[in-house]
Amino acid sequence: MYDALFEYIETRSGLRLTEEEQTVIEGKFHHKSLRRKQYFLQEGDICKQIAFVVKGAARMYSIDNKGHEHIVRFALETWWLGDHESFNLLTPSRFHIEMLEDTDLLVITTVNAHELRDHVKAFDLTIKAMDKQLAIATQKRIHAAISMTAEERYTDLMNTYPQFLQRFPQNMVASYLGISPETLSRMRKNAARN
Amino acid sequence: MYDALFEYIETRSGLRLTEEEQTVIEGKFHHKSLRRKQYFLQEGDICKQIAFVVKGAARMYSIDNKGHEHIVRFALETWWLGDHESFNLLTPSRFHIEMLEDTDLLVITTVNAHELRDHVKAFDLTIKAMDKQLAIATQKRIHAAISMTAEERYTDLMNTYPQFLQRFPQNMVASYLGISPETLSRMRKNAARN
């Protein structure tokens, strides 16, 4: 179960983990299984832990005052679950994090994550690398949102994350793109013609 | 000139800087003045340095294949200039960073920034805090882009950054919101009625 996490840390940090470090890491995380439709976080909760996805899939979304859902992020294997804002500021989250498949997680609390960063250099480097990657990905997404048409955003998504349409229902992909399911359906019909 | 930076680091890190540390920091940064309409970065450049804004204002934007500009970010005093993606991956930037006012910057290279993080703990903590804040702000912006109408995004912006409309022309605010200047003008007219 922990092998996927060790491999992830070694790849991201560029360092090898000693057996001792592996033991420390195992002590700070704990395993958690969630089935499809179960929640890791619900709106109003304070996000006091984050989780590494060993196997499975999830979505993070909000519900607006008209009752519509808006998917901010998906998560697949080797991605992380958690609401940055709530986690860092200890404010109630505006988001839900729901499993879309039966999922295996490795969970760590805020406090343990900080301790681990102080004691295991490879983990600190990993988090730094994640932060960078996240900054890049979110900047791209903002750029896409303000500068591309819905159709361009869709083809861009297909190039960047072709897995998404295979593992997530189309109406959720539409929600992620910020368009209605009907619009996405029509766009795909047009795109197939060309 | 450096006082604003020292104060910023001390506030963000929660640590006091020794005189020695202040000297080290001064040695790694250098001062640069840019006038209105001058560029800190142009499309195609690799972003090998970032800059702390001591005084002034700037915008970061791209130009699409129709020749339209799209503003991804603004920067004011105590904010930073730089393209995360180009800076971290050393790829050519898709963005321009242009001064909107005469601006004083403190510039640091990639290499020096890494060294400084290793030697001055307060600086490392500051960068970590910045990364967190950036992650929160960008997540909010993505959420706004996919879940709000143009009008909701506008009022949200006015609440979060009321300075923007005072220091930036309205057509740039429109570009930042991802709408046309005409639409923003009409929205403001409607909002004034209520």
Add this chain to the structure above:
DNA sequence: CGTTTGCTTGAATTCTGTCAAAGCAGGTGG
């Protein structure tokens, strides 16, 4: 086998962009 869930399609409506024109500063040079 019935129910739920997701996908598609059509028609009406609302929103937004585009194009064009006009007005309104602030700044510059004569």
Add this chain to the structure above:
DNA sequence: CCACCTGCTTTGACAGAATTCAAGCAAACG
């Protein structure tokens, strides 16, 4: 000091794009 630019905002008319509402259909699920 005035006339003229130039950059920015406003307004109107029109076209195009996306949402909404409604209906029908297929596949998956319990």
